[in-house]
Amino acid sequence: MAVGRPLRILVAKPGLDGHDRGAKIIARALRDAGFEVIYTGLHQTPEMVAEAAVQEDVDAVGLSILSGAHLTLFPAVVEELRQRGGGDKVVFGGGIIPDEDVPALARAGVARVFTPGASTQEIVDWIRANVPRRAA
Amino acid sequence: MTRREWLEKRYRSEKERDVRFSTVSDMEVEPLYTAEDLPPDAAERIGVPGEFPYTRGVYPSMYRGRLWTMRQFAGFATPEDTNERFHFLLKQGQTGLSTAFDMPTLMGYDADHPRALGEVGREGVAVSSLADMRALFKDVRLDRVTTSMTVNCSASALLAMYLAVAEEQGVPWTQLGGTIQNDMLKEFIAQKEWICPPEPSLRIVVDMIEFCAREVPRWHPVSISGYHIREAGSTAVQELAFTLADGIAYVEAAVKRGLAVDDFAPRLSFFFNLHNDFLEEVAKLRAARRLWATIMRERFGARDPRSLRLRTHAQTAGCSLTAQQPLNNIVRVTVQALAGILGGVQSLHTNSLDETLALPSEQAVMVALRTQQILAEESGVTNVIDPLGGSWAIEALTDRMERDAREYIDRIDGFGGMVKAIDAGYPQREIADAAYAYQQQIDRGEKAVVGMNRYQVPEERPTDLLRVPLEVEQRQADRVRRVKRERDGAAARAALQRVRAAAESGENLMPPLVAAVKAMCTVGEIADVYREVFGQYRDPAWL
Numbered sequence: 001m002a003v004g005r006p007l008r009i010l011v012a013k014p015g016l017d018g019h020d021r022g023a024k025i026i027a028r029a030l031r032d033a034g035f036e037v038i039y040t041g042l043h044q045t046p047e048m049v050a051e052a053a054v055q056e057d058v059d060a061v062g063l064s065i066l067s068g069a070h071l072t073l074f075p076a077v078v079e080e081l082r083q084r085g086g087g088d089k090v091v092f093g094g095g096i097i098p099d100e101d102v103p104a105l106a107r108a109g110v111a112r113v114f115t116p117g118a119s120t121q122e123i124v125d126w127i128r129a130n131v132p133r134r135a136a
Numbered sequence: 137m138t139r140r141e142w143l144e145k146r147y148r149s150e151k152e153r154d155v156r157f158s159t160v161s162d163m164e165v166e167p168l169y170t171a172e173d174l175p176p177d178a179a180e181r182i183g184v185p186g187e188f189p190y191t192r193g194v195y196p197s198m199y200r201g202r203l204w205t206m207r208q209f210a211g212f213a214t215p216e217d218t219n220e221r222f223h224f225l226l227k228q229g230q231t232g233l234s235t236a237f238d239m240p241t242l243m244g245y246d247a248d249h250p251r252a253l254g255e256v257g258r259e260g261v262a263v264s265s266l267a268d269m270r271a272l273f274k275d276v277r278l279d280r281v282t283t284s285m286t287v288n289c290s291a292s293a294l295l296a297m298y299l300a301v302a303e304e305q306g307v308p309w310t311q312l313g314g315t316i317q318n319d320m321l322k323e324f325i326a327q328k329e330w331i332c333p334p335e336p337s338l339r340i341v342v343d344m345i346e347f348c349a350r351e352v353p354r355w356h357p358v359s360i361s362g363y364h365i366r367e368a369g370s371t372a373v374q375e376l377a378f379t380l381a382d383g384i385a386y387v388e389a390a391v392k393r394g395l396a397v398d399d400f401a402p403r404l405s406f407f408f409n410l411h412n413d414f415l416e417e418v419a420k421l422r423a424a425r426r427l428w429a430t431i432m433r434e435r436f437g438a439r440d441p442r443s444l445r446l447r448t449h450a451q452t453a454g455c456s457l458t459a460q461q462p463l464n465n466i467v468r469v470t471v472q473a474l475a476g477i478l479g480g481v482q483s484l485h486t487n488s489l490d491e492t493l494a495l496p497s498e499q500a501v502m503v504a505l506r507t508q509q510i511l512a513e514e515s516g517v518t519n520v521i522d523p524l525g526g527s528w529a530i531e532a533l534t535d536r537m538e539r540d541a542r543e544y545i546d547r548i549d550g551f552g553g554m555v556k557a558i559d560a561g562y563p564q565r566e567i568a569d570a571a572y573a574y575q576q577q578i579d580r581g582e583k584a585v586v587g588m589n590r591y592q593v594p595e596e597r598p599t600d601l602l603r604v605p606l607e608v609e610q611r612q613a614d615r616v617r618r619v620k621r622e623r624d625g626a627a628a629r630a631a632l633q634r635v636r637a638a639a640e641s642g643e644n645l646m647p648p649l650v651a652a653v654k655a656m657c658t659v660g661e662i663a664d665v666y667r668e669v670f671g672q673y674r675d676p677a678w679l
Contacts, residue, residue: 016239016255018328020675021369021455024568025575027679041677042328043243045251067239068494068604072254098493099597116459116492117588119579 007131008058012040012049014077017067022094026062029120035127046073050080053089060131062123063093063110070097075108090131094118139170156582160413161371162573163536169528175535181426182531185521188433189426191534192522193480194445199518205483206508207284207449211236211261212495213608215271218261222276224498228505232314233276234284234485236260237294242329244290244663247612256609259495260286264616265658269297270304279307283314284359284449284483289331291318292340293662296649299352315356315405315449318344321382321554324673325563327364331663332670334555340645340666342389347646349400356405358386359449365563366409367455369571372420373537375409377544378554378563380427384545385554387436397436401443408481410472411453417472418524419533421448421479427538449483450476457492461587461595465489470507477511478524484508494601561678568679616658623656631655632665639669 011027013020020042031037038056040049053061061081063074070093078091093105094114102113111130114123137145147167158164166173175181183189186196195201208230210221222233237260240252246264247256256262263269273283278301287294295316302312320337323330330337341358348357362379370378383404390400408424410417428446432438452472457465469486476484486504488496496504512518524530551557558564577583584590620628631652638648652662 016243016245016251016329017259018323019368020328021367021571024679025369025572028568028572029575031679037679039677039679041675043675067255068258069239069254076254096492096494098599098601100599119589120575121579 005133006034006036007060007127007133008036008038008056009127009131010038010040010049010053010056010058010061012044012052012061012063012077013042013065014044014046014049014063014073015065015067015069016043017065018042019066020064022066023064026064026094026120026123029124030062030127033124046076046080049077050084050086053081054084054086058089059134060090060092060127063091065093065095065097068096070095071101071104074105074110078109088134092126094123139168139172142168159372159416160411160583161373161416161570162577163371163373163416165415165533169532171528173528173532178531181535182525188441188444189429190445191422191426192525194425194447194482198480198521199477199512200521203512203518204477204481205232205282206230206505206512207232207234207483207485208501208505209234209236209286209451209485210501211238212259212602213257213261213604214611215261215263215268217257219272219274219276221498225501225505226276226281228502229509230505232282232284232483235272235286237285237287238262239329241290241294241659242287244293244331244659244666246616246658246660247609248616249660252609252613254609256612257604262608262612263294263297264612264660265619265656266297266300266653267615267619267656268612269294269301273301277307278302278305279311285314285316288317288320288323288327289329289337290659290663291316292344292645292649293653293659295344296646296653299650300654309352310354312352313354315359316344317361317407318358319361319382321385321558322361322364322379324558325365325378325382326368326370326567328675330673331666333673334558336666336670337673338385338389338555339642341386342393343645345386345390345400345403346393346395347644348403349395351646353403356403359405359407360386361407363407363409363451365567366411366453368567369455369574370567371570372411372413372416373540374544374563374566374570376420376424376427376537377541377548379406379408380424380431380541381545381548381554381557383428384431384435387432388553391436397432397438398440398443401432401436401438402440406446406448408448408450409453410450410476412456412468412472414471414475415529415533416537417475418479419530419537421450421476421481422530422534423537423541424448425480426534427541447482449485450479450481451485452476452487454487454491457487457489458585458588459492459597460592462489462492462598464587465491466503466507469504470511473507473511474515474517477517478522480522490598490601493597494603497600497602561676564678619656619658628652628655628657632657632661635662636665636669639665
């Protein structure tokens with residue numbers, strides 16, 4: 001393991017909604033917390049997100065979605081990652097996501113879902129505690 | 137005692153609470169405003185209602201003459217579901233319709249497109265073809281309501297469909313009243329639903345301004361919107377400045393096309409956000425009117441008073457609502473709506489208390505509408521025109537918002553106008569910086585969000601949320617496939633070809649678009665023509 005290598009996180013916006021306020025705030029907060037952050041930009045397909053995650057060799061993928069399509073798109077990202085040998089990357093997400101959808105997302109392989117009101121510090125702390133640094 | 141003397145002799149020795157006295161946009165405010173804060177020409181700058189510079193309102197009688205239009209934004213699932221919600225809202229006393237479309241429609245994809253997967257009918261109503269539009273407005277007489285349609289990059293196709301439905305109802309276009317948002321510049325700045333790059337997007341907007349000025353004279357072909365700029369995290373001043381700068385860009389483009397300013401400017405309308413900070417929001421709306429009137433007169437030489445009047449819809453701030461203790465949102469919405477009313481808006485949407493969790497339930501929408509009705513009919517604030525006018529604080533803040541916004545507009549002029557500023561990423565970065573700064577203030581507890589970063593209680597999230605069943609997607613995809621199968625294929629292809637020819641030649645797109653939607657060409661097919669002719673815009677992904 002490369003000692004001291006900062007965690008690399010892909011912040012991604014799958015789907016068609018253009019609400020990037022949250023994703024950009026999280027990306028900046030993670031960068032300020034010392035992580036290496038790559039931001040995909042808007043309107044990504046699950047394939048594009050997974051491809052970027054593998055290409056960029058990230059440790060974790062943070063997904064943001066506010067269009068209500070999370071039950072379709074989050075599992076699709078996890079599946080696309082697996083198909084590309086990126087199944088070990090931690091996937092987490094946030095957005096307008098009802099609590100009752102969280103168990104289904106967990107079963108699909110989404111490690112944690114942050115809902116409205118989560119602070120950036122909470123997300124930083126969770127990543128530090130739950131995202132292992134992958135072997136270089 | 138002058139204000140300075142009072143500050144030094146009386147105020148400074150008093151104890152202040154240990155907080156930063158600043159607006160939600162972090163603009164610091166004075167402890168006290170007095171007549172000394174007003175400029176020598178204050179009386180002229182404030183004026184009277186219905187007269188230049190319209191600080192006190194665009195009409196002489198304001199709400200004594202006519203209340204604002206109560207217009208709740210609605211749209212979800214199938215056109216039939218949304219049509220039912222429309223009829224419910226009209227029965228509850230709502231006075232205008234406002235349509236929310238789903239993400240695929242907003243981005244120019246049909247319900248059966250792979251990119252639409254999981255998104256159909258979720259955030260608004262799915263409309264792919266004229267068949268959907270007919271169902272959406274079933275039993276709604278289009279000459280008896282005014283309709284607002286929130287759609288931008290695919291607006292030209294949706295307006296064409298609305299015009300086709302009116303024709304089928306026997307309603308002449310000259311009797312159609314309503315608004316299509318169609319503000320592409322703020323899409324690149326904030327809301328970020330687009331098809332092609334800024335230049336061709338602007339050209340399509342001008343096509344619609346030109347067409348409506350001629351054929352649909354009571355229609356508002358563009359609603360110049362600050363709402364989304366604010367929701368993306370801007371300050372109040374940025375919202376004001378970027379919105380008016382977008383307006384300047386549309387007027388410049390239309391004048392360049394050869395239109396006379398007074399032939400189209402009376403049909404430009406606006407859309408502002410109403411956030412939590414009461415005084416700041418009232419001042420913003422008053423400053424907006426004065427600035428726009430001055431810009432239209434001085435910069436564009438408009439003579440018709442209707443060209444000078446900034447008429448605006450407003451909506452309470454979705455981004456201010458909390459998932460925690462959602463009933464508190466009713467109170468936030470009330471304060472925000474009151475700021476809109478005292479700011480003199482012409483039309484209002486009040487948000488529903490459950491919007492941070494899902495699409496609003498019927499009950500939540502009813503409370504939101506009742507909030508407006510209580511303010512309109514019980515509170516008494518509608519009896520006096522601009523009751524806050526002449527308040528030293530309000531007038532001083534109005535002056536300050538105007539001055540600060542002018543500085544931003546000058547900076548945008550320095551880029552060579554808004555399109556150039558967008559290409560440089562300037563407004564986008566300003567907003568992202570403000571959004572991040574505000575989030576940090578919330579995270580540090582410097583800005584209060586009651587129930588979220590203070591006064592928390594353990595609670596369960598409600599589970600009786602409005603959910604859109606997954607079958608909707610299948611149903612809408614099947615419908616658009618059937619439309620494509622059953623139409624006259626050769627006629628549809630020829631109609632699309634005429635749209636392409638107009639896109640390429642620079643001829644106005646609207647007439648061939650109306651013909652194309654009547655030939656059952658779809659939103660996705662029309663957007664594909666745009667993508668092919670103008671190229672596809674991609675997010676520069678600036679952080």
